[in-house]
Amino acid sequence: MSKILVVAEHGNGTVRKATLTTLQMARDLAAKKGSSIDIAVLGHGVGGVAEALKGYGAETIHVADHADLAYPLAPTWAKVIADIAQAADADVVAMSASTTGKDILPRVAARLEAGMASDVVAVVDTDDGPGFRRPMWAGALLADVVIDSDVWVVTARGSAFDAAAATGGSSDIEAFAADPAAAASRTRFVKFDATASDRPSLDEADVVVAGGRGLKSAEGFSQVMEPLADAFGAAIGASRAAVDDGYAPNDYQIGQTGKVVAPQLYVAVAISGAIQHLAGMKNSKVIVAINTRDDEPIHKIADYSLKADAFTAVPELVEKLAARG
Numbered sequence: 001m002s003k004i005l006v007v008a009e010h011g012n013g014t015v016r017k018a019t020l021t022t023l024q025m026a027r028d029l030a031a032k033k034g035s036s037i038d039i040a041v042l043g044h045g046v047g048g049v050a051e052a053l054k055g056y057g058a059e060t061i062h063v064a065d066h067a068d069l070a071y072p073l074a075p076t077w078a079k080v081i082a083d084i085a086q087a088a089d090a091d092v093v094a095m096s097a098s099t100t101g102k103d104i105l106p107r108v109a110a111r112l113e114a115g116m117a118s119d120v121v122a123v124v125d126t127d128d129g130p131g132f133r134r135p136m137w138a139g140a141l142l143a144d145v146v147i148d149s150d151v152w153v154v155t156a157r158g159s160a161f162d163a164a165a166a167t168g169g170s171s172d173i174e175a176f177a178a179d180p181a182a183a184a185s186r187t188r189f190v191k192f193d194a195t196a197s198d199r200p201s202l203d204e205a206d207v208v209v210a211g212g213r214g215l216k217s218a219e220g221f222s223q224v225m226e227p228l229a230d231a232f233g234a235a236i237g238a239s240r241a242a243v244d245d246g247y248a249p250n251d252y253q254i255g256q257t258g259k260v261v262a263p264q265l266y267v268a269v270a271i272s273g274a275i276q277h278l279a280g281m282k283n284s285k286v287i288v289a290i291n292t293r294d295d296e297p298i299h300k301i302a303d304y305s306l307k308a309d310a311f312t313a314v315p316e317l318v319e320k321l322a323a324r325g
Contacts, residue, residue: 002035005090006058007081009100010041010049017204018096020163023056025156026094027164028123032130035092038062039171040084042077042178044070050173057167062088064178071189072100078107079183084176085112085151097155097260098203105155115147121160138256139279158203159262159283202254205235208263210254210281213241214270214291215310221247224269224314231321237261237281239271255280270310273298290314 004026009016026037039058041050050063062084068076085093093108095101097119109116122133124144131146202208209228215221221242229236238248240255254261256276266284271277273296282301289302290310299305306313
């Protein structure tokens with residue numbers, strides 16, 4: 001029987017939303033292939049993560065708990081994931097198209113001599129069986145592809161799939177005897193400097209407010225975007241132009257070369273909407289655009305558009321939101 005192995009992403013002992021969106025892609029594929037689903041949990045002290053995933057319908061959760069897997073370095077994680085896939089007789093390995101997944105899964109594909117479809121946004125039917133839809137040219141084109149190998153490796157764009165809901169039941173949890181040392185390289189983990197913030201992360205926020213070059217300066221960006229984010233309880237993002245000009249840090253960047261998001265509400269402030277930016281947020285459920293020009297590309301995909309100066313309109317919006325409590 002065909003088997004899909006989903007590699008879990010987690011942090012601080014909790015399952016990331018990216019894991020659940022990948023799991024939903026796996027369910028879509030399993031329905032077409034007649035597959036069962038397993039989950040791989042790698043890391044150190046990750047028993048709680050495995051327990052949290054027991055109710056999501058996986059047949060088996062393979063836990064590779066090892067000190068050398070505490071941080072997802074590509075050489076060691078790829079080796080262990082490939083080992084789990086072979087031991088479980090999985091013919092599909094799937095992970096989110098996050099920075100972590102994009103770093104690790106190509107190495108997994110090489111180890112398994114597998115074909116790979118990256119940044120998948122849908123599972124489709126083709127004349128040759130199940131295939132994958134993926135964006136090309138910054139999302140200007142969508143291609144349906146099939147993988148012509150015995151084992152498939154897939155990364156799923158999180159913004160394209162809903163988070164899988166728990167299905168009840170209880171998966172078997174099995175310890176996997178990981179041997180990451182066999183893949184030791186000249187790369188070693190030194191430290192991870194996380195950006196400290198009380199705001200939700202861009203990857204998982206239900207509301208995202210994003211600012212662009214039209215905010216004119218770093219001071220203007222903060223002056224406009226921070227009160228708006230506070231009013232919505234939102235994460236803050238930025239266009240590449242705003243990041244390149246130093247208005248916002250790199251980890252705020254949304255777009256083809258930044259983060260891909262799909263919140264329930266996306267508020268684009270002083271963003272023109274270049275195709276590279278649209279590629280990172282066009283799957284948002286509701287899009288609001290505030291811009292002084294009404295002929296910018298952002299308005300073509302916006303559900304609500306406001307032609308106004310952000311320095312006037314946004315404070316008024318924040319005041320109205322505060323009045324509503």
